[in-house]
Amino acid sequence: MTTFDDRERAFETKFARDEEVAFRITARRNRLLGQWAATLMKLTPAETDAYAKAVVQADFEEAGDEDVVRKLLGDLTAAGVDVDDAAVRRALEEQTVEARRQLIQPE
Structure with a gap:
């Protein structure tokens, strides 16, 4: 049974x-994303x-990315920045790729 237990621990x-x-x-x-929006x-x-810290905290409101998208869209609109939902979601995808790159290939 130790092989099975070892394998189970490895998966966990x-x-x-x-x-x-x-x-x-x-x-x-x-x-x-917070830095991107702050620049805009x-x-x-x-x-x-x-602001970047506030965006990180906003993600803890609910599961998924909708809370972050809602915060960014609301704040950008309130600041008079001409941006739509699609632009925010596109930035979210781009920053996901960049974040993964930064963590996997540290500078």
């Missing part, structure tokens, strides 16, 4: 590692940092 460890990596990619993506809103560097 891999699952935990995969979940941790996915969480880190999502958090990095949200930070990058012409925020100062200090405001950009605070």
Whole structure:
């Protein structure tokens, strides 16, 4: 039974590692999205940092990406930036790729 137990532990460890990596990619993506939106809103560097953190926190409101999209779209619209849902979702996809690249290939 030890071979089976070892194999089970290996699968559990891999699952935990995969979940941790996915969480880190999502958090990095949200930070990058916050920086992207802050640039569009012409925020100062200090405001950009605070806003990026707020976008990361917004992701904890509900499962999925809708809470982040809603926050970004609402904040950009309120700041007078001409952006639509499709542009925000496109940025979300682009920043996901960038976040994955940054975490897999650290600089």
